[in-house]
Structures are given as C-alpha cells and as structure tokens.
Amino acid sequence: MESLINIKNGVVPSVCSLDCPDQCGLLVHKKDGKIVKIDGDPNHPVTKGSICNKVRNMGERLYDPKRLKTPLKRVGPKGEGKFEPISWNEAIKTIAGRWKRLISEEGAESILPYSFYGNMGKIHSEGMDRRFFNRLGASQLEQSICSSAGAVGYAYTMGGSFGTDPEEMAETKLFIFWGINAASTNMHQVMIAQKARKNGAKLIVIDVHKNQTGRMADWFIPILPGTDSALALGIMHILFDEKMVDYEFLKDYTVGYEELEQHVKYYDPKTVSEITGVPVEDIYKLARMYGEISPSMIRIGNGLQHHDNGGMIVRTISCLPALTGQWPLKGGGAVKSNSGYLAYNTKALQRPELRKKKTRTINMIQLGEALLEAEQPIRSLFVYCSNPAVVAPNAGKVREGLEREDLFTVVHDLFLTETAKYADIVLPATSSYENMDFYTSYWHQYIHMQEPVIAPYGESRSNSDVFRLLAEAMGFDEQELKDSDEELIEQAITDVANPHFPDIDLERLKKERYVKAKNTDEYWKNLSTPSGKIELYSKQMELDGYPALPTHIPLVEDNDCPFLFVPGPNHNFLNSTFSNNEKHAKLEKSPQLFMNRLDAEKLGIEDGSLVRIWNERGVCEIAASVGEQVLPGVVVSQGLWSDQFGDKHLVNSLTPDRVADMGGGAVFFSGKVNVQLAEKTVGAKNEETVEMK
Numbered sequence: 003m004e005s006l007i008n009i010k011n012g013v014v015p016s017v018c019s020l021d022c023p024d025q026c027g028l029l030v031h032k033k034d035g036k037i038v039k040i041d042g043d044p045n046h047p048v049t050k051g052s053i054c055n056k057v058r059n060m061g062e063r064l065y066d067p068k069r070l071k072t073p074l075k076r077v078g079p080k081g082e083g084k085f086e087p088i089s090w091n092e093a094i095k096t097i098a099g100r101w102k103r104l105i106s107e108e109g110a111e112s113i114l115p116y117s118f119y120g121n122m123g124k125i126h127s128e129g130m131d132r133r134f135f136n137r138l139g140a141s142q143l144e145q146s147i148c149s150s151a152g153a154v155g156y157a158y159t160m161g162g163s164f165g166t167d168p169e170e171m172a173e174t175k176l177f178i179f180w181g182i183n184a185a186s187t188n189m190h191q192v193m194i195a196q197k198a199r200k201n202g203a204k205l206i207v208i209d210v211h212k213n214q215t216g217r218m219a220d221w222f223i224p225i226l227p228g229t230d231s232a233l234a235l236g237i238m239h240i241l242f243d244e245k246m247v248d249y250e251f252l253k254d255y256t257v258g259y260e261e262l263e264q265h266v267k268y269y270d271p272k273t274v275s276e277i278t279g280v281p282v283e284d285i286y287k288l289a290r291m292y293g294e295i296s297p298s299m300i301r302i303g304n305g306l307q308h309h310d311n312g313g314m315i316v317r318t319i320s321c322l323p324a325l326t327g328q329w330p331l332k333g334g335g336a337v338k339s340n341s342g343y344l345a346y347n348t349k350a351l352q353r354p355e356l357r358k359k360k361t362r363t364i365n366m367i368q369l370g371e372a373l374l375e376a377e378q379p380i381r382s383l384f385v386y387c388s389n390p391a392v393v394a395p396n397a398g399k400v401r402e403g404l405e406r407e408d409l410f411t412v413v414h415d416l417f418l419t420e421t422a423k424y425a426d427i428v429l430p431a432t433s434s435y436e437n438m439d440f441y442t443s444y445w446h447q448y449i450h451m452q453e454p455v456i457a458p459y460g461e462s463r464s465n466s467d468v469f470r471l472l473a474e475a476m477g478f479d480e481q482e483l484k485d486s487d488e489e490l491i492e493q494a495i496t497d498v499a500n501p502h503f504p505d506i507d508l509e510r511l512k513k514e515r516y517v518k519a520k521n522t523d524e525y526w527k528n529l530s531t532p533s534g535k536i537e538l539y540s541k542q543m544e545l546d547g548y549p550a551l552p553t554h555i556p557l558v559e560d561n562d563c564p565f566l567f568v569p570g571p572n573h574n575f576l577n578s579t580f581s582n583n584e585k586h587a588k589l590e591k592s593p594q595l596f597m598n599r600l601d602a603e604k605l606g607i608e609d610g611s612l613v614r615i616w617n618e619r620g621v622c623e624i625a626a627s628v629g630e631q632v633l634p635g636v637v638v639s640q641g642l643w644s645d646q647f648g649d650k651h652l653v654n655s656l657t658p659d660r661v662a663d664m665g666g667g668a669v670f671f672s673g674k675v676n677v678q679l680a681e682k683t684v685g686a687k688n689e690e691t692v693e694m695k
C-alpha cells in the first residue's frame with residue numbers, strides 16, 4: 003500500500019495522540035504535502051466526526067515557526083535559553099560519550115529517564131525507550147503524576163481499569179460527573195450525556211468549581227475539596243437506611259455488604275454535611291435520585307485523585323454502583339478508566355529482561371527532591387514527552403534541581419520548552435503525525451492504528467529512532483534495540499493474555515484502523531480482585547495498611563494558610579501543550595483565580611484585581627474572578643501556563659510534592675495558599691517577610 007506521506011493532496015486517516023480520554027478518529031486534509039486542516043472522522047463509532055478546538059488548530063502548532071528543526075547545544079547559562087544548532091552526529095556522540103563515562107565512574111543508575119504521555123502512542127511512549135533504558139540499567143521512573151492513586155483505589159473495589167462502555171450510555175438515565183471537567187477534558191462524554199438528556203436523562207455534576215461543566219448540569223452540587231468519600235458514604239447511609247439497595251446483586255456479586263451496612267451508620271447526613279459543605283437536604287435528594295433512577299452512570303474524574311486521600315475517594319465512589327445493582331444494566335455502572343480492556347503484551351514491547359540488575363525507582367512527582375537531595379546523586383536526566391519544569395508539583399524545586407551545573411540534561415521535544423531551556427543538549431522530536439504507532443483509549447474501547455501522514459519536520463526524529471541511534475552509539479547490539487516500529491507493534495499485539503483484546507494482527511489493524519475490544523459485557527462477573535467479586539470490604543486493603551471498608555480520611559494539614567488551592571487544567575491547552583502556541587494562548591486569554599465573593603470582600607479584592615497567591619513554596623500573580631463559582635475557603639485556577647507570559651503564572655510553584663495515599667500519586671489539589679491584593683502583599687518565596695496567615 004502507498005505510504006500516506008506520499009499523498010500530496012487529499013484526505014488521510016489519523017488518530018489524536020494527546021493525553022485525552024476521547025482518543026478521536028481524525029481526517030487530515032493535505033495540500034502540497036502539508037496539513038492544512040484536521041477534522042473528525044465521521045465514521046468513528048464513538049467520536050463521530052466531532053473534535054475539540056485544540057486539535058482543529060493543531061496546524062498552528064505543527065508549523066509554528068518556534069518548532070525545533072535541528073539538535074541544539076546550550077551556549078548560555080542553564081534556564082536562559084541560549085542554544086546553537088549542532089548535527090545529529092555530534093548530539094548523539096556527546097550524549098553517548100557522557101553516559102559511557104558516567105556508567106564507568108558512578109554506574110548507570112546515575113542516569114534518570116523522565117517521561118510521560120505527551121504522545122499516547124505506545125511505541126513512542128513506552129516502547130523502544132523502555133527497551134533502551136532497561137538495557138542501559140538506568141534508574142527507573144514511577145509514572146505517578148496523573149492517574150495512579152485513583153487507579154489503585156478503583157482496583158481495590160473492581161479489580162482493574164474496567165467500567166461502563168460509552169457506546170451503551172445512550173440508555174443511561176442518570177449521569178453523575180464527579181470531579182471531572184468533562185466539557186473541557188472529555189467532550190464526547192458530554193455529547194453522549196446531552197443526547198441522553200433529550201430522552202429524559204438527568205445530569206448531576208459534583209465539583210469544587212462551577213466551571214463550564216457544572217454550568218450545563220441539571221443540578222450542580224458544590225463540595226469542599228477532598229471530602230467526596232464522606233459524601234459517597236452519606237449516600238450509602240441513606241440507600242441502606244431507606245432500603246434502596248439491591249440485596250440480590252450484593253449477595254451474588256460483592257464481598258462485605260453487611261459490614262458496609264453497619265459501617266455507613268456512622269456517616270449520617272448531618273455529619274456528612276459538616277464535612278462536605280453539602281446541605282443535609284441535598285444529600286437526601288442526591289441519595290434518593292441515585293437510589294431511584296436506573297441505569298445510572300458515574301463518570302469518575304481525575305480531579306478527585308489529586309488529593310492526599312485521592313485513592314480512597316475513588317475506592318469509595320466505585321462502591322456505589324454495586325449498591326443499586328447497576329453493573330448488569332446497559333449504560334449502568336461507572337467509568338474511571340477503561341484501559342484494562344485493551345491491555346496488550348507490554349513484556350514483548352518493553353523487554354524487562356534486558357535489565358540485568360535491580361535498580362532504584364524515583365517517583366516523578368518528587369523530581370526536585372531527587373535532583374537536589376538523592377543520596378546517590380542523579381548525574382544525567384533524559385526528558386521526553388513531558389515538561390516537568392511546568393507540570394511537576396513544587397516546580398520551583400524542580401527548576402532549582404535542573405539548574406545544577408553538574409547535571410547533564412538532554413531534552414527531546416518539539417519545542418524549546420521551559421524544561422528544555424535547562425538542557426545541555428536538545429533534540430527535535432517529530433509529531434505523532436510523522437510517526438507510526440498504535441493507540442488504545444482509556445475511555446472508549448477501541449485500539450487505533452496510526453501511520454505517518456506527513457514527512458518529519460526539519461531534521462526531527464521520533465522517540466524510537468532516537469533510542470535506536472543511542473543504542474548503536476552505546477555499542478548495544480541486541481536485536482530488540484534494532485527492531486522497526488512495525489515490528490514493535492506486531493510484538494505488542496501478539497500473544498496478549500487479556501480476554502478482551504481483539505483478534506488482530508498488524509494487517510487487520512492497518513486495514514480497519516480502529517478495532518473494538520471484545521467480550522466486555524460481563525466483566526463484572528469475574529473480576530481480578532482476590533475474591534473475583536466487587537470488594538466492598540477488602541482484606542487486601544487491610545494487608546496494605548488501609549481501612550478495609552471505604553472511609554473518609556481528611557486532607558493533610560499542608561500549612562496554616564487559609565485557602566485550599568485547586569489549580570486544574572484548562573480548555574484550550576492540554577496540560578502545558580499548546581500553552582506556547584499563540585493561537586491557543588489567545589483563545590484562553592489569561593489565567594484567573596476564582597474566589598468566593600465573601601472571601602474577596604474580606605480581603606478588599608474586586609473582580610479583576612491582580613492578586614498575589616503564595617505559600618512557603620512559591621508565589622504567583624494572576625487576576626481574581628470573584629463570584630459564587632467556588633465555596634468560601636477555596637480558590638481555583640485553570641491552566642498550566644507557559645513562561646512566555648511572565649514568570650508569575652507558574653501555579654505549580656505553589657503545589658505540594660507530597661505523595662497521595664495510593665499509587666505514589668500527586669496531590670496537586672491539596673495544597674494551601676495565602677491570597678491578597680498584589681500591591682498589598684509583602685515578601686515572596688524564601689524572604690523573611692512572608693506572612694503565612
């Protein structure tokens with residue numbers, strides 16, 4: 003078949019590579035070999051031709067004049083951004099030379115790869131890179147920044163990342179979007195709910211911020227951050243009390259419902275109201291709606307798990323559908339992540355056997371600490387598919403670590419990101435439209451094929467190409483480090499020990515482009531929990547040091563600042579991606595701090611006033627948006643803004659790098675801050691004048 007790259011003019015199929023649950027099927031319009039327009043693929047069974055504005059404007063990013071064309075070496079101080087072009091040959095030789103010396107002097111563990119899912123393609127995000135770093139024997143990275151706390155919490159109840167099929171949600175009569183800003187972060191989930199609403203379905207949104215998603219709900223329930231376990235337990239209290247539970251389902255398919263019934267007696271509506279800020283009558287109303295309307299579906303968002311108690315919150319909420327017997331119903335249940343259905347042959351892709359020695363693992367959310375304080379120092383960092391100087395918590399500390407003169411840093415990216423500015427060597431990366439890869443959604447149930455649709459930009463190279471080059475330069479001659487991208491895909495989709503994985507080979511995947519997981523209907527009958535059932539009571543949790551029953555555990559007292567700070571993502575960026583592209587930044591205008599009118603009045607802050615937000619970790623300045631969108635005591639910002647808008651927008655300079663209760667997860671939303679009118683505030687980070695009250 004002709005390569006899609008060679009089609010100079012026409013429309014070619016593709017898939018969105020961004021870290022977004024929707025994983026849209028795309029149609030790419032080409033003129034003279036360049037992308038001129040990106041549309042949705044109307045034949046895609048879930049995304050059905052609609053896509054977000056971010057990717058409609060993707061051309062602006064792909065052909066942004068700031069995009070990197072050649073490898074670079076740093077010629078100014080770290081962080082300043084002065085670089086000179088060099089050849090690939092020089093770049094690879096420099097890296098391999100430094101690493102060979104480091105390995106002989108301090109061992110391979112002195113090298114740390116740092117990556118996340120800037121590109122969700124499996125080959126490029128967890129393929130040849132894993133093989134290479136396994137062979138190298140480098141330190142390992144715990145990739146916990148996004149969804150690990152909730153994934154572990156959900157798995158205690160449900161055995162793994164398995165939930166309701168979005169394609170069945172036309173039947174759903176009650177949607178609860180819980181801690182998800184779906185209007186921005188899962189647009190097709192919203193479209194499905196809107197369609198169902200035309201047939202009488204109701205949409206409830208439970209959030210700490212009445213944002214674009216809350217505003218479209220039939221009922222918006224504001225809640226205090228980190229208290230959602232208590233609300234879920236309060237609902238359970240009423241469901242048992244008012245006999246709205248399905249005892250037959252509980253008896254057949256769950257463990258521990260009798261213990262749970264006793265346990266939730268402690269969570270009476272009055273107590274729950276005091277914890278959550280949700281009025282008693284609303285707790286009753288919510289529980290009764292949940293008890294009476296079927297099928298119901300809870301969309302469990304990522305916002306919940308970015309808290310000290312995030313794993314337990316997700317664990318608790320995921321018990322609810324069993325109580326009213328939702329799982330057997332079409333369109334009933336819950337979705338946190340559906341990635342389990344498409345689990346592929348990771349061992350064949352990543353080759354863990356290439357690692358000959360056990361090596362240390364470093365939690366990615368504590369990069370600053372690892373760079374500054376590790377007993378056995380990290381001497382070299384290789385960053386790809388991530389921008390830790392902006393996205394990692396306690397980002398000031400991360401930047402301090404990146405400034406270390408004795409740290410040899412390489413960054414592989416499409417742009418000179420904030421992180422890349424600290425690099426010694428920068429390598430230009432291809433975009434996903436220039437690569438071959440396969441993709442699996444973590445919301446719908448399709449696996450996708452991506453073939454390159456345009457030629458590599460400038461001298462840029464894909465992740466797997468870079469690791470093949472590095473392997474050669476290091477003198478590694480294993481065949482696994484030479485395999486082509488096609489071979490990698492074939493290995494990953496062959497001999498898959500997952501009963502839901504579709505019967506595919508590379509040929510079928512290329513021909514059909516997206517294929518659905520199979521036999522997913524009755525997954526709730528045979529779960530991978532220790533009992534095989536839904537575990538309302540979990541012995542495993544007890545063994546792991548948690549309460550066996552779902553429990554509300556208050557947030558850690560971060561410091562004595564008065565406001566809980568929830569800095570989430572925004573509509574027009576994807577994490578920090580797009581924040582450096584003019585078109586997207588313009589659409590987003592500027593960052594805002596949402597605060598309650600009562601708090602603002604006390605502090606003399608008006609709508610639009612520039613406010614200073616600070617704590618012992620850092621300081622930011624942004625404009626206040628005063629109103630009723632958040633409860634008193636809570637402030638919310640949106641977006642991970644690029645440094646090009648000034649150095650006062652780095653919200654992660656304020657966020658804690660503590661580890662959540664489960665999965666080593668991040669606690670971006672459990673930090674506390676002080677807020678004052680900008681001109682009134684004295685002092686800043688590390689100065690003695692900082693007032694903490």
Ligand SMILES: Nc1nc2c(c(=O)[nH]1)N[C@H]1C(S)=C(S)[C@@H](COP(=O)(O)OP(=O)(O)OC[C@H]3O[C@@H](n4cnc5c(=O)[nH]c(N)nc54)[C@H](O)[C@@H]3O)O[C@H]1N2
Binds near residue numbers: 021226309570638
């Ligand atoms: N447009 C856009 N889409 C994206 C992204 C993006 O940056 N921009 N990022 C992608 C990625 S990587 C991810 S992980 C997802 C994240 O997308 P979501 O799953 O939507 O998660 P968040 O936006 O982090 O938080 C969701 C909501 O949780 C609320 N929240 C925070 N704390 C609490 C709490 O204690 N209780 C309750 N009930 N609500 C709370 C926040 O106010 C927010 O509205 O989106 C993906 N899609």
Ligand SMILES: Nc1nc2c(c(=O)[nH]1)N[C@H]1C(S)=C(S)[C@@H](COP(=O)(O)OP(=O)(O)OC[C@H]3O[C@@H](n4cnc5c(=O)[nH]c(N)nc54)[C@H](O)[C@@H]3O)O[C@H]1N2
Binds near residue numbers: 147304
């Ligand atoms: N305050 C706060 N901080 C957060 C969050 C939050 O809600 N609030 N959300 C957190 C979450 S959920 C996540 S997932 C993380 C995400 O954080 P990151 O994974 O760092 O995501 P991005 O900021 O999108 O950066 C991805 C980078 O990968 C690059 N890239 C894209 N494709 C490729 C490729 O094929 N090869 C290479 N080499 N590079 C590529 C992009 O250009 C971009 O610079 O952020 C976390 N940080």
Ligand code: SF4
Binds near residue numbers: 024
């Ligand atoms: S970012 Fe999400 S909604 Fe937008 S095109 Fe990609 S998968 Fe679809």
Ligand SMILES: [Mo]
Binds near residue numbers: 021147148149304
């Ligand atoms: Mo994420």
